[in-house]
Amino acid sequence: MSTATEHSEQTEHTDGHEAEHHGLSDKQYIYIALILAALTAIEVSTYYVDFGPFFMPTLLILMVVKFVTVVSYFMHLKFDNKLFTYLFYSGLLLAISVYCGFLATFKFFLQKG
């Protein structure tokens, strides 16, 4: 009986350790979701409030912050090997550069300027 209890406790400890290793607690995930909701509310407020010259930078910064938060915490990139982080962000930067180059060939940035 005591062996079974010890085994059960050991399994729970191992599971708890695994859950901790793979990410955050449920409460911490809810906090992160609340932060994301608040950032979305600020994004939507730019539709109603005049941010002047800060309009575009505010939206782009909020978009990047939300993107990185979901990738880091919900997709667990922050808790994985650093190599995955380097691979992911280097690939992402490469893709963004390619698409910016593509848009530049159509003089997209000149039109907007």
Next chain:
Amino acid sequence: MFLGSECLLFGGLISTYMLYKGRVNAGPQPDQIFDIPFTSVSSFVLLMSSLTMVLAVSAAQRKDERNMNLWLVITALLGATFVGGQVYEFTAFYREGLGFTTSLFGSSFYTLTGFHGVHVSVGIIMLMALVGMNRNKRIPGDRAEVVELVGLYWHFVDIVWIIIFTLVYLIPS
């Protein structure tokens, strides 16, 4: 690799929309047709579905089968709400004169958001299949890992919408 190729697909679609969103020879302009309050609610729903998905993964890691199934079903319902909202939005836009071939803006907008909607629908099918397979004990290998893989796809769909919501809806042409 799969998510990387999906990133490139959506990168191409978003770039094409950015190029064509100002090309409106006929039909309504983007800022005349977008219903920001409605789309904001849809975005919030999809964002919260990422929370419920991560809670399902967390429950799977704890081997808490009941909560895992519950969170997976809630995630699928939130996804279905988002897709329903998108269908309503498309119908409303069509009634206001924006068809698929009305202008280059219309074509690129429907292609981009339509592809995203299809991805969300595929995600809902994957979630429901996962719930069904789990009930029949037919998930092969490590269950938590399978749920996490479906979760990665779901979060990917969410981060694509984070970009679409900002670049397509909030930044005017």
